[in-house]
Amino acid sequence: MPKPASQKVATARPFSYRNRTLHCDGVSLASIAEQHSTPAYVYSERQISERFQLFDQAFATRPHTICYAVKANSSLVILRLLGEQGAGFDIVSGGELERVRKAHKPALQRIVFSGVGKQVWEIDAALKANILLFNVESEAELYLLAARAETLGIRARFALRVNPDVFADTHPYISTGLREHKFGIDITLARAIYKRATKFKSLDPAGVSVHIGSQIRSVRPFAAATQRVLDLIADLRKDGHDIRYLDAGGGLGIDYHDSINDPKFNPQQQVQNYAAALNKVLKGIDAHLLLEPGRFIVAQAGALLTRVLVVKQNGAKTFVITDAGMNDLIRPALYQAHHEIIPVKQTAGKQVTTSVVDVVGPVCESGDFFARDRALPNVKPGDLVVLLDTGAYGMSLTSNYNTRPRPPELLITGDKAQLIRRRETLKDLFGPELLPTF
């Protein structure tokens, strides 16, 4: 049962110094490094649950389902944690469908399936799993869905994912709501497509969905996009369609520049502002609201723990080379994303001396950097440092580039650390490869 909107959810940051050592909740990151080596991802279970509750409570006054975007962090344990609290899931592949099935089977019926290129096997698996809603991204996909549903004798609930042509100020790679993007269907064409869909008995036009992009810090574009969807729903209902779901997508951003003890840090307020902006537009609308937050739920619960291998001087520059690389965290290389980097051990007593350095990984690419020209407390080989706010789109975007095994993941619950994914071995990496003899 959702808790009343007024209830206060504790929202303290999980990362803090105790006895000059960085902890995630009750666990020292030095002890994690000792037991599990580095690099390693560490997540606070408490914060993931709290963030989900913030969303759930902020929308408690209307029927809603918070469909966590699996791509942000698809760890089975995290999916199970959220599924057990009543979360639905936003998936974009047959693989993510199987993750939800494995993690928490009852949540299959709370799945929305987005994605611009769904394949027949993926559509079939989702139909058989009786997911809540297909977010259809093209007319061709709609007709494929109709055909597969008819073949399987199942009625497919669908929403067109409309492209509202709303600008959201974010990195161009993660903005999706403009006509020039590959996502969704031009909102001005949607009404006619819903009309054409009535030809197919296997299709149930159950909703309308929208997602304008990711890491959006202002709530205004969300309200603008939702308003356009509401206007469309009014037209669709006039046309006789039984539209029950409004999927407002995900995309609420976080402040990656926040330090761990920033007094302004107030995620509850951020979610409440977002909810107020949406609720203002939604007013008395009679529809079940779906939301697809990913980053806001998991990003700040996670950190990437890494060890300094080398500190080297090249010309005027100082490079701090860590044992984590762009294959472990690609966000800085891909989006010039900023992540705060802090040492695990705080220097005692005297004034902290800092240097301006580049923090880079060992991968053979100049793009393999975590920070450029950043003032950091001085570090030496062997020291541990942490990249903050890496719980979202960190592990889920890892690769084996340079034949580097992926790092392990640990879930921290109070003062306990649980290994939820072991470090890959070289044997794992060679597993799928074939070496034919000619």
Ligand code: LLP
């Ligand atoms: N729904 C749909 C249809 C999406 O495409 C996405 C994210 C979400 C929900 C969740 O958005 P969120 O609440 O997490 O912003 N790799 C990039 C982010 C890519 C986002 C892709 N779609 C990054 O590291 O910033």
